[in-house]
Amino acid sequence: MDNFDFYSPTYFVFGKARQHETGKYAKQYGATKVLLHYGKGSVIKSGLLEQVKKSLDDAGIAYAELGGVEPNPKADIVYEGIELVRKEKVDFIIAVGGGSAIDSAKAIAIGALYDGDFWDFYVKRIVVEKAVPIGVVLTIAAAGSEGSPSSVITKDGNKRSLMFGSDLVRPKFAVLNPELPATLPPYQVACGGTDIMAHLLERYFTNTKNVETTDRMIEALLLTMIEELPKVVKNPADYESMANVMWAGSLAHNNVVGVGRSQDWASHRIEHELSALYGIAHGAGLAVVFPAWMKYTYEHDVERFARLAKNVWGIENGDKKEMALKAIQSFKDFWSSIGMPTTFEQINGKKEDIPFLAKNVTYTNAGDTVGGFVPLKEDDVVKIYGLMSNDK
Amino acid sequence: MDNFDFYSPTYFVFGKARQHETGKYAKQYGATKVLLHYGKGSVIKSGLLEQVKKSLDDAGIAYAELGGVEPNPKADIVYEGIELVRKEKVDFIIAVGGGSAIDSAKAIAIGALYDGDFWDFYVKRIVVEKAVPIGVVLTIAAAGSEGSPSSVITKDGNKRSLMFGSDLVRPKFAVLNPELPATLPPYQVACGGTDIMAHLLERYFTNTKNVETTDRMIEALLLTMIEELPKVVKNPADYESMANVMWAGSLAHNNVVGVGRSQDWASHRIEHELSALYGIAHGAGLAVVFPAWMKYTYEHDVERFARLAKNVWGIENGDKKEMALKAIQSFKDFWSSIGMPTTFEQINGKKEDIPFLAKNVTYTNAGDTVGGFVPLKEDDVVKIYGLMSNDK
Numbered sequence: 188m189d190n191f192d193f194y195s196p197t198y199f200v201f202g203k204a205r206q207h208e209t210g211k212y213a214k215q216y217g218a219t220k221v222l223l224h225y226g227k228g229s230v231i232k233s234g235l236l237e238q239v240k241k242s243l244d245d246a247g248i249a250y251a252e253l254g255g256v257e258p259n260p261k262a263d264i265v266y267e268g269i270e271l272v273r274k275e276k277v278d279f280i281i282a283v284g285g286g287s288a289i290d291s292a293k294a295i296a297i298g299a300l301y302d303g304d305f306w307d308f309y310v311k312r313i314v315v316e317k318a319v320p321i322g323v324v325l326t327i328a329a330a331g332s333e334g335s336p337s338s339v340i341t342k343d344g345n346k347r348s349l350m351f352g353s354d355l356v357r358p359k360f361a362v363l364n365p366e367l368p369a370t371l372p373p374y375q376v377a378c379g380g381t382d383i384m385a386h387l388l389e390r391y392f393t394n395t396k397n398v399e400t401t402d403r404m405i406e407a408l409l410l411t412m413i414e415e416l417p418k419v420v421k422n423p424a425d426y427e428s429m430a431n432v433m434w435a436g437s438l439a440h441n442n443v444v445g446v447g448r449s450q451d452w453a454s455h456r457i458e459h460e461l462s463a464l465y466g467i468a469h470g471a472g473l474a475v476v477f478p479a480w481m482k483y484t485y486e487h488d489v490e491r492f493a494r495l496a497k498n499v500w501g502i503e504n505g506d507k508k509e510m511a512l513k514a515i516q517s518f519k520d521f522w523s524s525i526g527m528p529t530t531f532e533q534i535n536g537k538k539e540d541i542p543f544l545a546k547n548v549t550y551t552n553a554g555d556t557v558g559g560f561v562p563l564k565e566d567d568v569v570k571i572y573g574l575m576s577n578d579k
Numbered sequence: 580m581d582n583f584d585f586y587s588p589t590y591f592v593f594g595k596a597r598q599h600e601t602g603k604y605a606k607q608y609g610a611t612k613v614l615l616h617y618g619k620g621s622v623i624k625s626g627l628l629e630q631v632k633k634s635l636d637d638a639g640i641a642y643a644e645l646g647g648v649e650p651n652p653k654a655d656i657v658y659e660g661i662e663l664v665r666k667e668k669v670d671f672i673i674a675v676g677g678g679s680a681i682d683s684a685k686a687i688a689i690g691a692l693y694d695g696d697f698w699d700f701y702v703k704r705i706v707v708e709k710a711v712p713i714g715v716v717l718t719i720a721a722a723g724s725e726g727s728p729s730s731v732i733t734k735d736g737n738k739r740s741l742m743f744g745s746d747l748v749r750p751k752f753a754v755l756n757p758e759l760p761a762t763l764p765p766y767q768v769a770c771g772g773t774d775i776m777a778h779l780l781e782r783y784f785t786n787t788k789n790v791e792t793t794d795r796m797i798e799a800l801l802l803t804m805i806e807e808l809p810k811v812v813k814n815p816a817d818y819e820s821m822a823n824v825m826w827a828g829s830l831a832h833n834n835v836v837g838v839g840r841s842q843d844w845a846s847h848r849i850e851h852e853l854s855a856l857y858g859i860a861h862g863a864g865l866a867v868v869f870p871a872w873m874k875y876t877y878e879h880d881v882e883r884f885a886r887l888a889k890n891v892w893g894i895e896n897g898d899k900k901e902m903a904l905k906a907i908q909s910f911k912d913f914w915s916s917i918g919m920p921t922t923f924e925q926i927n928g929k930k931e932d933i934p935f936l937a938k939n940v941t942y943t944n945a946g947d948t949v950g951g952f953v954p955l956k957e958d959d960v961v962k963i964y965g966l967m968s969n970d971k
Contacts, residue, residue, distance in 0.1 A: 202839075399807055399823045431789065
């Protein structure tokens, strides 16, 4: 096991009706003027935004508003938010929504207290020294951003999505009410669940030896997702299953199951370019990327794939290689069964885009490779995009 | 799943040689004058205390010292610590040791800022409003107190051990170096590991339905302990296995795997009286108590015991009742195999003490029962003590 630091100070407020406590927690964390940051209107239609506003009113906290965050959140609205925070003297940001609203809030939080361009933190990996504190009212189990230190933003001009991370943007509190996703389209629930599984897999594929504790915990959360995700895709109002998926989603990404081990994250990079270019949901892209990535890399550590096959899919027959291939097929079948695309064609990918996509994937990294499990160069990434096709 | 709050703000500093960073973290959390609180001298002999002092010196932090904490820590030294904190104007307490030093530090932390007797918090369950902040340098994987909000103290006069809990005493930081337990006697390592397993079992036995996420995580940590604990009992210097046990120990008790579900905790109450009366190690007592408690309660929910049998021990044959009984025997055999006592006779228990023990177990609770899974009255507890005997 590698040396590590682990710090997850987010206060989780979990359960039925708990969005009504938002004001109480904002006050506890020192908010006097809040920026409410949200998406394209579903939180208005559902009445959630009004409930949150009322709880802020009750706590005597003023607020400004900035709606309109899109999936794969864009830099434009971040700039708008930064201006608003400064103008309105906002001292606390509350994201009401999913990963996009939260990631956008994190970008605003660091940008508002920085003299230069917030994009510097994403491109140049400048160390964050201060941030406006953040709270979350979560509406979908997916990104895990409610407990994580990271944020992904897409800059439209060049279609590039980049990530930054700092413990300073871990939300102070996160309200998780599994009733809230009840009205989501099943497809969106499936995308969110696939993202959760991908967060687990990125951590599972490690070159660090002797990490039984985290191996077992990741397997536990994958088993949970395989059991519970199909139920909430079938019926997003299944409270009990949604509660399990939602808690698994936070634990999958606050890194409690990923400490002390190298992680991979190439698939996320490979996917982000698909979302940026084709506008597909991040989770849907991951269902396309991961089986291809696994096929390309499994021979690097067949043992690890065979362990995954046995402990998660109950595959015990065949040699290690056969077990590995069966596990990969099991993930692909599972994602298909919950309505995810699993091929390049299903997301209307064009083969002629592959060189551009692959170039962007490897462009922004310090070295010329991506991925901690198997370091991939541009031509490896080209081959992985190729493996996403129907005929592979 | 039940509604819950989860808050675990402890900063974990994990890995080789990390005790040398103690001063850095103490400074980061605002310490200017520290109370170093420790046990009976092993931290002196090993050189650890000197290393911690040097790191405080390097960070420009002054310190006072209070050694002498005993296993099952006593109220006497807590009073001494409270006086010292006030006299020396201590603003940060660092426990160097295991659960006893940490639990004692927590008691001092709340007592020093309270006008009345600290014991009030344990007896009357008064809500804690302030506490001196605490840090930890952990020397044994066991109690999980380094990430937990609870503390158990024994008051000698009446041989009673009581618990209190508050998020305000969760340590600000905890240094976990798996090298430090390398010189411990294997018996002590086994006791610590048994305590970790007991923390998992107390959370596993729930009456809350649909808690797949936490069920799976508890099973994952039990599987880890069954795999790794025998290795560290055989060789406490096995760094990799100790690292797994140590991280499992913190996760077993910071409640990340126990939220949203009723828990039991009768076995801990039943054990604490054994430790208080006979002076045995807490972990050793738990290996005696748990099989007896399981035998007494398994018919309350045979399904749950059968699930445990299957997912943790791989027991698939027989009806649910047979599976449950095999699981109970598996725990007993496992603890025997690592040198734990599993009967009342092995800890020199006297049958004539049982009425006194049982009376103390049920005495301090609001109602007249203990245990969330099966509420036990005094006569139930008498029967459980009876089931600990060789001939049962």
